[in-house]
Amino acid sequence: MLKTIQLTDAETSKLHEDYLHLHQSPELSMQEHNTAAFIEASLSEIGIEHFRCGSTGVVATLRNGEGPVVAFRADSDGLPIQEATNVDYASTARGTLADGTDVPVMHGCGHDTHVASALAAARILVRNTDAWHGTVIFIFQPGEETSAGAAAMVADGLWDKVPHPQVVLGQHVFPFASGNICVTPESAMAMADSLEVTLYGKQAHGSQPQDSIDPIVLGANIITRLQTITSRELSPLDSAVVTCGSFHAGLKENIIPDTAVFTLNIRTLTESVRAQVLSAVSRIINAEAAASNAPEPRITELYTFPRLFNDPQHTEALVSVFGEEFGAENIRLVPPAMGSEDFGALGDAINVPSVFWMFGGASPEDPAPAVNHSPFFLPEYRGALNTGVRAAVAGMLHYLGR
Structure with missing residues (x-):
């Protein structure tokens, strides 16, 4: 070497x-x-x-x-x-x-x-x-x-x-x-999908909720239910993360607003799990909106990261190379x-x-x-x-x- x-x-x-x-x-x-x-x-x-x-x-x-x-x-x-x-x-x-x-x-x-x-x-x-x-x-x-x-x-x-x-x-x-x-080796880092979700409701006075379609309550239900994708829809052997990173709605405490906007970040390691999670996210958002008698939400892709897959044979060879360069005790194989x-x-x-x-x-x-x-x-x-x-x-x- x-x-x-x-x-x-x-x-x-x-x-x-x-x-x-x-x-x-x-x-x-x-x-x-x-x-x-x-x-x-x-x-x-x-x-x-x-x-x-x-x-x-x-x-x-x-x-x-x-x-x-x-x-x-x-x-x-x-x-x-x-x-x-x-x-x-x-x-x-x-x-x-x-x-x-x-x-x-x-x-x-x-x-x-x-x-x-x-x-x-x-x-x-x-x-x-x-x-x-x-x-x-x-x-x-x-x-x-x-x-x-x-x-x-x-x-x-x-x-x-x-x-x-x-x-x-x-x-x-x-x-x-x-x-x-x-x-x-193999799947080294996750794919990522970031989404912006806009919920539409009906504005009303805070004292008259019966006249509203409350996008804040709708959003809260969606965000809570999205966590069941990883806990109840995926196999425990499959890795995924569904994170809500921001939620914005309303201007005053006694006004139920007509819109709410939140963002999601989704991480997966395989294309099949990615497709399953994205499908579930869309299904839950639209189903919760229908359950609230709200208009159809708008889901916008902000950006997406591709897979990072380390070729097994080339990875094995380079692990050996790095072992000779730095000492085998200083080289670690780590999870994705x-x-x-x-x-x-x-x-x-x-x-x-x-x-x-x-x-x-x-x-x-x-x-x-x-x-x-x-x-x-x-x-x-x-x-x-x-x-x-x-x-x-x-x-x-x-x-x-x-």
Whole structure:
């Protein structure tokens, strides 16, 4: 097994510099204009051909003679969170949501480590062309947090512009100790469906409920009954989550309103369970409305995340690779996560296998590191980046090494 080629001191310094810049300069999903320009400038400095794809995505093609083709994805967007880490390089950036709301922005999910690690991996490969052969497609993807980025890149002709890879690789930082890798064979992360439901009623004075059709009572009944999908309609061996994340109705305590709006987030691991749950959600919403003598509700899809399926054979091979790189005791096979990722859409678009893994970003001395999407989320970047770069290069060299 070919061990990871190590970063030079100058490359390590540049890696840390890249990370600190990216951490201080996050941008919201599909608004990563400055981030894309930074990636392009870095690729030009490294000497790798590249092009824009999917608006704020960047694709780089690194060729080194005949041989296998491997794609490696790093996502680049930040989140609307006020960073509360109090480090001297904390983000003070702000952005504007689609509805015009001004919000703070931070890299609350570690995508800054992903981009910095991928750029460092590219530097290693360019400096050591005698150790590998073939082609690497680096995919710097925008909009992962909204599930818009992978789809945008595919729709913009990503796979018409680069050679098709034999495998698509990707990774994500997580708050466990650096130097560790977690992998899930087969269904690795959940599909997600987010819905907005508008209920229609009949407005009346709060003292005259007999003249109303109360959308708040209707909504309460719907939300309560939706929880019976997972407890009474699915097999206990099937995994699903149905969450109501918001409910808005009315303006005053003595007025029964004419509408109510709530949002749902649904997580499933298989297409069959997804279809069953979505069908049950629609059935319950419409049946409860009919039971309340209310007009038919409106159900609007906000966004959807695809499956993330790790090819079993490729996953098994990479588990062995990571075991040799980091030590077998630092590699864990873990159950599926109910969080979601749009990474799987890249390989699925051309029917190519994928493998996605988690790498540790926390200090081994930290007993309770903050979780992703927390305002306190902060990888110990030296250890996190070292792990991310080594995992990325080891994964690619498994296919490309001489």
